[in-house]
Amino acid sequence: MDTTDPSEIVVGLNAVIVTVTDEEPRVLMVRDGTAAAADALPFGPFDARNDRTLEEGLRSWVAQQTDLDLGYVEQLYTFGNRGRDPREKQDGRRFISVGYLALVRDAAPSGGGIWRNWYEFFPWEDWRDGQPAILDADILPALNRWVESTPDAYLRAVREERLALAFGLESGAWDEEHVLDRFELLYEAGIVGEAARDGGDEADGPGKVMGFDHRRILATGMSRLRGKIKYRPVIFELMPSEFTLFQLQHAAEGLAGLRLHKQNFRRLVERAGLVEETGRVETSLPGRPAKLFRFRRTVLRERPTPAVNLPRGG
Amino acid sequence: MDTTDPSEIVVGLNAVIVTVTDEEPRVLMVRDGTAAAADALPFGPFDARNDRTLEEGLRSWVAQQTDLDLGYVEQLYTFGNRGRDPREKQDGRRFISVGYLALVRDAAPSGGGIWRNWYEFFPWEDWRDGQPAILDADILPALNRWVESTPDAYLRAVREERLALAFGLESGAWDEEHVLDRFELLYEAGIVGEAARDGGDEADGPGKVMGFDHRRILATGMSRLRGKIKYRPVIFELMPSEFTLFQLQHAAEGLAGLRLHKQNFRRLVERAGLVEETGRVETSLPGRPAKLFRFRRTVLRERPTPAVNLPRGG
């Protein structure tokens, strides 16, 4: 290859395909091709000849490979860091990937894919049963050691501030949207397995390791989705056509990794006009039967930002 | 070229570089190379050999070409629609571009760049002097004709709803963030000049035409920035080190294209702890001298989402 030529660039498309089963958020995974055989996000090439748009390319290979009917799709981010794909070292090509977030209603994927609970990869992100033990036991001590062992005083201060912000230490304010900030800190500090692996060592650390930089892409998707449910009614893309308010709350809690205040959640959803009664009730559980609701699509025309806010509380 | 080969993909980097001069938001433009010689966003190649990350690539050619010191930088979106670059038709290559938003303090660009007020391209987005006349005179009638002339009833209803949402017709609620939605409607309806040009006709329509799909990229940047100032203190990236609260308000108004309520704006900014007095005053204007303030960086550690909300009102 002529050295004045730019090295070849390969553009691929990665998808964070999310569903919610009961109250658990799940992500579609495949096995990556490497020896480590970690979980990886589904991936497809961008076909410059046949795909008119990037999103069309994504939908076409997802439809081919899985049987899933992607509802909501949005572009997440384009990842192009050197070293993100091990094949780079073999043949010098550069791998760039456009990440997408897609939402589907609970369904069985065909093909080689499998749903995995996203908290398998991010156990510290699930605060539904209180602060995860792994934070105080492992993660925060390791992060603090990393900050304290930073030689340069200015850099140390910067890292300390990032740590405080991402994990809400000072104000006691955990922000569930900061998934990516937290993962990036853990990577930089060498705490997650990917850091060791990319450095050529044995991978170990909190949460399951994923192939390539896919845990970062997943973190990006989680951040985006956790933010989005607060100002767009995307959560209904994940719900069946009829649901009780408690099921809706459980879905929101699963995504946000937080417990919400039941009465206030109801008040919010109803006052915002997001749902309407179907007239039926759900009676499969003990206790008073719950009314079934459906999403009121016309709300989109009425309010500027109709969405499920997250009134915290146990 | 072998037909089994994918066609060659060229990855470029586009930047929406924004500054604020007095109360006007300006964007760095260059002349595009085509015969039409429209304004275009600065563009640089992504150098797969030398750029470790996409953002590093962006910073490196911006520094080379313009002399500007990019402060805040964030990735916007990756644009890959077929037909977005006329060179496609010549040599069959496919041009993909990663768009970035960058903020700089007011300064003169070196090189061939020039600052242009972004409302030259989006006159309907400036509501600071009330609803822009061009809306009732041209844009809304044309959009309504487009909707009404849609043969398929379902598609017509969808378009009507999109129109109502994007331009806030029913509820009278103009949402300043929906810049991109509005531009996409105008493009689809064939109202902006780019639509005619891409169809091979003479370009004409509201707002100045830009080269390639750059007006869409600019719209993406405007949407992002208008949203961001509400939950991150990015506006201070555009302010001098000392400023009066009214100057800050003017900058926010210029970006949002809205007039804000002065007293409530002050209350918000001060109560949020975003600024601190410098002790000096600004006396160059008639009227009571205004205190000068600076950004309080430590606010980042105190509040989860410190930002300049936008209390509307004349």
Next chain:
DNA sequence: ATTTAAATGCTCAGCATGAGTATAATTTAT
């Protein structure tokens, strides 16, 4: 009939917001 498990209804303090009125400190015009 009693207990248990929900769902649903209601209250209340605190805070934020929208929309002002009122007052203070300057420069410009007469």
Next chain:
DNA sequence: ATAAATTATACTCATGCTGAGCATTTAAAT
């Protein structure tokens, strides 16, 4: 010198949203 204009800043007040919790209703299970 005085008034008018201009800008900054302080303060008020009704409204509505939010967080937190108590109370009541309706069912199944024992």
